[in-house]
Amino acid sequence: MSEWLTNLDRRWIFLAMFLAVAIPVLIQPELPEQPTPIVQAVFDKIESLPEGSTVLLSLDYDPASEPELGPMNVAFTRHLALRGHNLLYITLWPTGVPMIDDAVRVLENEFHGRYTYGENYLNLGYGAGQEAAIKLIATDLAKLFGVDSRGRPLGSYNAARGIRSLQDTDLVISIGAGYPGTKEWVQYAGTPFPEIELVAGVTGVSAPPQYPYYPQQLIGMLPAIKGAAEYEAALALVYGTAGEALPELLNARIQEMVTDERSEDELIEELTDALDIGATQMQSFRTGRINCLPLEQITTIAEVLEIDPMAIIEAATEDGCDYADGRDYPDHYLNYGLTEFQTALRRMGPQLSAHLLMLALIVLGNLIFFLDRRKERRR
Amino acid sequence: MKRTFPLIIAAVAGYVMVVAYFMPALQQVREDAEEWFNILAAIAMILGGASILGMHLRKVSDRRAGWGFSVVTLLGFIVTLYVGLFKIGVPPMPEYPDRAWTGEYIAQGGALWWSFEYIIYPITATMFALLAFYVASAAFRAFRAKNLEAMLLLGTAFLILLGRSYAGTLLTGWYAEDYPNLTLPGLTDMIMGVFNTAGQRAVMIGIALGIAATSLKILLGIDRSYLGSRNA
Numbered sequence: 001m002s003e004w005l006t007n008l009d010r011r012w013i014f015l016a017m018f019l020a021v022a023i024p025v026l027i028q029p030e031l032p033e034q035p036t037p038i039v040q041a042v043f044d045k046i047e048s049l050p051e052g053s054t055v056l057l058s059l060d061y062d063p064a065s066e067p068e069l070g071p072m073n074v075a076f077t078r079h080l081a082l083r084g085h086n087l088l089y090i091t092l093w094p095t096g097v098p099m100i101d102d103a104v105r106v107l108e109n110e111f112h113g114r115y116t117y118g119e120n121y122l123n124l125g126y127g128a129g130q131e132a133a134i135k136l137i138a139t140d141l142a143k144l145f146g147v148d149s150r151g152r153p154l155g156s157y158n159a160a161r162g163i164r165s166l167q168d169t170d171l172v173i174s175i176g177a178g179y180p181g182t183k184e185w186v187q188y189a190g191t192p193f194p195e196i197e198l199v200a201g202v203t204g205v206s207a208p209p210q211y212p213y214y215p216q217q218l219i220g221m222l223p224a225i226k227g228a229a230e231y232e233a234a235l236a237l238v239y240g241t242a243g244e245a246l247p248e249l250l251n252a253r254i255q256e257m258v259t260d261e262r263s264e265d266e267l268i269e270e271l272t273d274a275l276d277i278g279a280t281q282m283q284s285f286r287t288g289r290i291n292c293l294p295l296e297q298i299t300t301i302a303e304v305l306e307i308d309p310m311a312i313i314e315a316a317t318e319d320g321c322d323y324a325d326g327r328d329y330p331d332h333y334l335n336y337g338l339t340e341f342q343t344a345l346r347r348m349g350p351q352l353s354a355h356l357l358m359l360a361l362i363v364l365g366n367l368i369f370f371l372d373r374r375k376e377r378r379r
Numbered sequence: 380m381k382r383t384f385p386l387i388i389a390a391v392a393g394y395v396m397v398v399a400y401f402m403p404a405l406q407q408v409r410e411d412a413e414e415w416f417n418i419l420a421a422i423a424m425i426l427g428g429a430s431i432l433g434m435h436l437r438k439v440s441d442r443r444a445g446w447g448f449s450v451v452t453l454l455g456f457i458v459t460l461y462v463g464l465f466k467i468g469v470p471p472m473p474e475y476p477d478r479a480w481t482g483e484y485i486a487q488g489g490a491l492w493w494s495f496e497y498i499i500y501p502i503t504a505t506m507f508a509l510l511a512f513y514v515a516s517a518a519f520r521a522f523r524a525k526n527l528e529a530m531l532l533l534g535t536a537f538l539i540l541l542g543r544s545y546a547g548t549l550l551t552g553w554y555a556e557d558y559p560n561l562t563l564p565g566l567t568d569m570i571m572g573v574f575n576t577a578g579q580r581a582v583m584i585g586i587a588l589g590i591a592a593t594s595l596k597i598l599l600g601i602d603r604s605y606l607g608s609r610n611a
Contacts, residue, residue: 017515063503064504064506095495128420128424130420348545
């Protein structure tokens with residue numbers, strides 16, 4: 001057995017890794033995350049900015065790091081747009097331009113009508129020169145980004161009005177996978193110009209070298225996909241809510257319906273199945289965080305909880321929802337507690353099983369090593 | 380002259396940047412020099428392109444080992460350059476429907492966008508994803524507790540791998556309220572925030588001192604390796 005393991009064909013290991021990642025990708029387990037202080041600091045910083053602040057996002061990564069950094073880009077964009085800030089996108093990587101398009105797609109799809117190009121956000125494209133580019137725009141943005149990606153002068157856009165250099169922005173977000181990236185932003189923007197406030201999102205590999213910069217040079221940081229998942233959890237906690245009246249009504253009704261034959265958990269499970277929703281959204285129900293529901297869901301809830309649908313609509317209206325003149329809310333509309341908006345959280349399942357497999361392989365490898373060593377000593 | 384002139388340029392540029400850093404009156408000179416750097420970087424990109432072309436063309440013409448790969452490189456280079464520079468397939472901007480070249484060079488639907496979306500994107504993502512398989516194989520074959528240092532490394536890897544996933548919360552979450560720093564995520568944070576930060580700072584300070592010493596050697600003309608091996 002020991003010999004077979006010693007000479008184990010590495011294709012078996014490859015197969016095990018494939019299964020460890022593929023199975024959770026298909027099953028999509030929901031693993032809850034709590035924001036750690038380093039991630040919460042980023043969230044709180046964005047929350048504290050007054051509405052209409054100007055934030056520059058530097059997306060310094062390419063498709064190789066997109067699975068890890070893409071969710072950060074999307075989560076930052078959503079959060080900043082929810083807060084009504086002006087967004088300026090740049091990249092210091094030639095292959096980073098399409099990453100800006102990912103953010104623009106979020107603004108166009110989820111904030112359609114509320115966010116328009118030029119008024120609320122700008123794509124400034126690629127800036128050549130690595131750290132020299134950062135040094136240059138720290139004192140004069142127009143020297144490198146005189147025009148946007150469409151070739152028009154920045155002065156013609158409201159989104160960049162009054163922004164002459166990085167020092168005029170309210171926050172700089174560096175999402176970086178290497179060089180140039182967060183380290184260069186700290187060294188050439190944040191440190192020489194203390195008025196430039198920096199937060200970052202980095203890959204797991206490049207996170208350890210950035211830790212010494214927290215919390216002085218970097219206000220906060222999203223380290224790796226776990227950092228992105230924690231940020232999504234923080235976003236869901238605040239922007240997965242609508243009010244108190246509806247949750248109070250539903251929770252009270254659930255308590256009323258609990259009997260010796262049917263526990264609260266069973267009732268919740270029945271409701272989850274009837275609504276065909278995920279555990280995260282159901283958690284929102286239980287903790288009193290419910291968004292404006294589509295009428296179809298209201299009807300289903302009314303049936304399961306044996307309650308008048310109008311009572312639910314009245315409670316939702318009290319929470320700020322508007323069902324007047326036949327208005328309805330699309331399913332999953334802007335409820336950031338939903339799994340479909342939580343790409344990073346969904347990736348924590350494959351990450352967990354891959355980590356566990358790695359640990360098992362290390363243990364197994366060392367077991368064989370010590371067994372072989374004992375055999376050699378006996379000889 | 381061939382050696383002295385570049386030496387003088389490098390030394391003068393270096394001294395100007397150092398002096399300008401400490402003298403606010405010379406701030407404009409410093410900013411101008413930074414702009415020159417960007418222009419030079421753009422020119423260097425052209426030189427780099429020419430160098431790639433020359434190197435691979437020579438390899439193909441000499442039929443050296445692996446010349447087929449050079450043909451692929453050359454084709455990729457030339458086609459990308461052509462479709463990018465001439466905005467092949469790029470739709471014009473809605474405001475100027477009659478002007479073919481008004482669209483962004485990487486606008487959706489263009490040939491460059493297509494090559495990025497369907498060639499570069501999957502290739503680079505695949506290359507990176509393959510790492511997971513090789514790291515797993517390496518973990519099985521090479522990560523051995525042979526001595527004390529290796530055991531420390533192994534122990535840290537265990538804590539981080541568990542602490543940075545849901546396993547950490549699952550295994551130690553039950554006493555998180557009483558002893559948050561002793562949970563796996565808590566220990567991971569401590570390793571990253573204390574041991575890692577201390578080590579990284581030491582490395583950073585060492586590198587910074589090394590850069591300062593090397594820069595001084597270049598400014599004084601002692602280190603000439605940047606001029607090429609024959610001038611070192």
